[in-house]
Amino acid sequence: GAGLKREIKDFFKECGILIIEGYGLTETAPTLTMNQPESYRFDSVGKPFPSVSLMLAEDGEILARGPNVFRGYHKDPEATKNAFTDDGWFKTGDVGRWTEDGFLQIIDRKKDILVTAGGKNVPPANIELRFADDPLFAHVVVYGDAKKFLVAGVWLNDAEVAAQFGADPSPERDAAMRARAQKAIDTVNAQLASYETIKKFAIMTTPLTVQAGLLTASLKMRRKKVYEAFREQFEALYDDERRP
Numbered sequence: 001g002a003g004l005k006r007e008i009k010d011f012f013k014e015c016g017i018l019i020i021e022g023y024g025l026t027e028t029a030p031t032l033t034m035n036q037p038e039s040y041r042f043d044s045v046g047k048p049f050p051s052v053s054l055m056l057a058e059d060g061e062i063l064a065r066g067p068n069v070f071r072g073y074h075k076d077p078e079a080t081k082n083a084f085t086d087d088g089w090f091k092t093g094d095v096g097r098w099t100e101d102g103f104l105q106i107i108d109r110k111k112d113i114l115v116t117a118g119g120k121n122v123p124p125a126n127i128e129l130r131f132a133d134d135p136l137f138a139h140v141v142v143y144g145d146a147k148k149f150l151v152a153g154v155w156l157n158d159a160e161v162a163a164q165f166g167a168d169p170s171p172e173r174d175a176a177m178r179a180r181a182q183k184a185i186d187t188v189n190a191q192l193a194s195y196e197t198i199k200k201f202a203i204m205t206t207p208l209t210v211q212a213g214l215l216t217a218s219l220k221m222r223r224k225k226v227y228e229a230f231r232e233q234f235e236a237l238y239d240d241e242r243r244p
Contacts, residue, residue, distance in 0.1 A: 032064055
């Protein structure tokens with residue numbers, strides 16, 4: 001499942017219940033790292049088990065070796081070949097980093113990393129998750145692979161919009177909604193490096209749904225599908241850059 005927010009772990013700890021997390025995949029049967037009651041960091045997924053070897057590739061992808069790592073996919077030699085490096089490390093597809101005291105942190109899925117025109121690697125989920133506690137937002141999707149700066153598509157929560165701004169559309173209502181969204185984006189931008197900040201955004205009106213293939217059955221966003229479906233709106237945010 002997805003990582004548990006630190007605030008929740010802190011809350012339960014204050015209540016006398018310690019919740020710790022680990023990390024792994026089905027192909028690793030399934031655990032690679034684990035926090036321990038006597039040694040944990042809530043901003044990590046723990047340290048590798050003694051029988052597991054982990055390393056980070058040049059692009060940050062987590063590579064694994066150990067007796068718990070599978071040998072290959074059933075009757076699929078091509079997929080098996082693609083799952084391992086030439087020297088036998090299993091490619092998890094996740095991007096990570098080590099803390100100074102040896103704990104592993106998960107940054108994002110490798111396939112989701114955006115690389116800006118300036119060569120900066122940006123995990124979009126790390127930015128998007130910062131909006132998760134704001135009831136105004138149903139979804140925020142960061143866009144900007146090979147671009148000079150990042151932009152975002154913003155999907156607002158209809159019920160929260162009605163509660164804050166009323167149910168009747170008007171230019172004044174739209175301006176107030178946009179100002180509120182901009183304030184939230186400014187707050188998030190203040191926590192980020194300059195190349196990670198959202199420079200422009202568009203409020204999207206077509207919802208993301210499972211039926212449209214834009215969300216999984218568990219309501220996780222299908223990033224590539226969203227990019228394809230709304231590419232015109234995302235690209236329009238760069239129009240000023242393209243004008244002579």
